[in-house]
Amino acid sequence: MGFGHARFLASQLRAVSLPRSFSTSPVHASGHNKWSKIKTKKGAADAKKSAVFGKAYRDIMVAVRGGGSADPGLNSALAAVLKNAKSVGVPKDNIEKALAKASSTGKDRGDQQVTYEAMAYGSVGVIVECLTDNLNRTAHNIRGILGSHGARLAPVGFLFTRRGYVNVSLDKGDDRDARTERLIEAALESGAEDFEEAETPDDPTTTELEFTCPTENLAKLTAAVTRSGLSRDLLSSELVYAPVDKPESADEDLETKVAELVGALEDNEDTLRVWTTLDS
Template identity: 55%
Template sequence: MLSGLFARRTLATCPRSFSTTSTVLSGHNKWSKIKDRKGANDAQKGVLYGAANRDIIVAARAGGSPDPTKNSQLASIIRKYKDAGVPNANIEKALAKANPAKGKAGNAVVYEALAFGSVGIVVECLTDNATRTIHNVKHALTKHGAHMTPVKFMFERKGFVQLSLDAKLANLEEVTEGLIEAALGADAEDFEQYMDEEHPDAILLKFTSPPEALAKVTEAVTSSGVPSLHLQKSELIYSPVENVEPDEEMELQVADLVQELEADEDTLRIWTSLDSR
């Protein structure tokens, strides 16, 4: 069993190597953890409801339907936030915003920026007023000494799939091995396996792939018939070309900027060149 902060295996060269570790999640999840170190209370209702709104909209768009009966990823996200105490009214509002048929979905826009001289930032938004949204994004960036400029060369577009499994499965190793082999056959590139920090009785599996293989990998791992398997994410991500280990001061500066950008209700996802998957 391998251990450490981050363990990864390339499927093509090591399809049967397994690692169970604790790692830091990327995207705004990572920066939320850093903000915890600053004393921020992520259990506050405003933060929780904002995260629910973003995650529900992203899951609805990524899964191709705002109907949870037709979108297993969305169903999993809704279940998660209902368990966390998010009111049904908030969930229904997010679903309505994600539904193009109701005319409230808005347009997807992506902004690029450079922060602190070296950190690439990609901000994904969903808006019904692009002028308002870009004004708010620019204001947050300027406040933190950042500015808009092309930075996508600092990232690779990847497919990303995350699954949750019952850690108490009697044949857990056999099941995970089968899922990894299925992902390999569907052109997945890398995988990670580790304990779920929020739910100690669960194992998380992550797979990355070329963008065009996302649907194939998702289908391969979710059609396994494992009763306790839950699809948590299936989406396109911006993955840093180079992994950089920032110092604590840089992490806190980036966390402040991400927090400011996330405060806008039009923001869906934020990616930085300091993230790791």
């Protein structure tokens, strides 16, 4: 590999600090990433199971490293992730393997968190977050996946903004409107800048509230909405890459292609998260 080519690759790959974040939303109910929904519709039963297990593995990795402990009694983020993993049927053996890998000393393993930026199909920005102990292997695998799906490494970070994202569920009831209003007030006072209410078709007894905030307010916002006594469960609290501009409607063919690309990237063993400019 020539010096110029090496410098190009280095410009596409940057190490970043591990965010204190986690996500416990099951694959079929991710609030900010619709690709898993498309994959679920298209995939067979074994593909669905693989997607669920893979997501649980990634969430455990992020929760342990972000929370600093593999003990759910000391790491509330991990406790929420494990609760969700068990609820969607992730085997105990899979959970224990993920915990063992996540709790191994990163320094001894040489782990680094790296971010790749790419352009897919000429118009869709993609950001891939990975955790790896071998940069060459991961770079090779990511480039191969991108190339086989009509994508290439490219600087697209300007198409995204880093935001805090918190998602909680609330029980429905006669006083839901009042509880929702008080929860929103608590969130806004703790740094939330926007919110959205969403129905939960899989559970007619609950509703969800999604909040976004500046990255520096994520911990404060998460504490406010979980300690208020107004929410039922904390479903997600993480740093996300959100599109700067509201996603334009894409035709079904493009959405299918991007969903397949995201699925292939998520199947890579080193991948933690994938974001695109089509995410809503």
